[in-house]
Amino acid sequence: EVGMERYCRWLKKRLQAFRDEQGHEPLRRCRGEVDFSHNRLNNQMVWLLLETLAQFEVHTALLKLFANLISQEGVLAICEFIRANQRAEPLQELHLSHNEIDDTCALELLRTLHSQRPRYPPRRSQEGDGAGVAPVWLRLNHNRIRDPEQVRRTAENSGITFCTAWDRNACGTSRCCRRECPLVHLYAFNVQGNRSSAARESASGRQAANGGANASGGAGRGQRGGRRRYVANGGAGSGGGGGGASTAASPSQ
Numbered sequence: 001e002v003g004m005e006r007y008c009r010w011l012k013k014r015l016q017a018f019r020d021e022q023g024h025e026p027l028r029r030c031r032g033e034v035d036f037s038h039n040r041l042n043n044q045m046v047w048l049l050l051e052t053l054a055q056f057e058v059h060t061a062l063l064k065l066f067a068n069l070i071s072q073e074g075v076l077a078i079c080e081f082i083r084a085n086q087r088a089e090p091l092q093e094l095h096l097s098h099n100e101i102d103d104t105c106a107l108e109l110l111r112t113l114h115s116q117r118p119r120y121p122p123r124r125s126q127e128g129d130g131a132g133v134a135p136v137w138l139r140l141n142h143n144r145i146r147d148p149e150q151v152r153r154t155a156e157n158s159g160i161t162f163c164t165a166w167d168r169n170a171c172g173t174s175r176c177c178r179r180e181c182p183l184v185h186l187y188a189f190n191v192q193g194n195r196s197s198a199a200r201e202s203a204s205g206r207q208a209a210n211g212g213a214n215a216s217g218g219a220g221r222g223q224r225g226g227r228r229r230y231v232a233n234g235g236a237g238s239g240g241g242g243g244g245a246s247t248a249a250s251p252s253q
Contacts, residue, residue: 029059051077065099071100
C-alpha cells in the first residue's frame with residue numbers, strides 16, 4: 001500500500017500538470033489504458049488508484065486488474081468509480097479475472113453498469129463500421145463465483161442483458177453478434193476456480209510446515225523480492241483527445 005500511495009502522489013502531480021496545460025477535456029476523452037495486472041493489488045490499493053483517476057476525470061477505457069487480490073471492497077471501489085466518473089467517457093473493457101470476486105460482487109458490478117444506462121453500453125470504434133455501441137467487455141473468469149448460472153439468471157431477471165461471446169469470430173471487444181446490443185460481454189464466465197488463490201494457499205501451507213526452519217534461518221531474508229511494478233498506460237496524451245502517450249512507474253517497496 002505504501003508503494004501505491006507513492007505512485008498515486010506521483011500520478012496526481014502528472015495529471016494536475018497536464019490538466020493545467022491542456023484543460024479538462026483531453027483527460028475525459030483520452031481513451032486511457034490502465035494496467036495493474038499481476039501486481040498483488042489489494043482492495044485498499046484499488047480504492048487509492050481509482051480515487052485518483054476519478055479526481056482528475058480520466059477516461060479509463062481499458063481497466064486491467066486481473067491476477068490480483070481483489071474481493072468485495074475492491075469491487076465496490078470499481079462500482080463507485082463507474083458512478084463517480086460521469087464526465088469522462090465510459091469504461092469499455094474491464095478485466096478482473098483471477099481475483100477473489102464472489103457471486104454477490106459480480107451481481108453488484110452488473111447492477112452498477114445497468115444503473116448507468118444509457119451511458120452503458122459505451123460507444124466505441126468498430127471494425128470497418130465507424131463508431132457504434134458495443135457491450136462492455138467484462139472478464140470475471142477464474143474467481144470465486146460458485147454458481148455462474150444463478151448469477152446470470154438473477155441478472156436477467158433484473159433486466160440486465162449480456163452475451164457470452166462464445167463465438168469469437170462473431171463477437172469481440174468492439175462488436176457483438178446480437179442485433180440489440182447487450183450491456184456486457186461475459187466471456188468465459190462459467191470458468192471459475194481461482195488457480196492463483198489455490199497456489200497461494202498451497203504455498204502458505206508449505207510455509208507453515210517449514211516455519212520452524214525458516215524462523216531459525218535469519219530475520220532479514222524473508223523480505224527479498226518484495227518489489228512491485230505499477231504501470232498505467234495512455235493516461236495523458238499530448239493532443240486534444242488522442243491519448244497517445246503512456247506513463248509508467250516502478251516504486252521500490
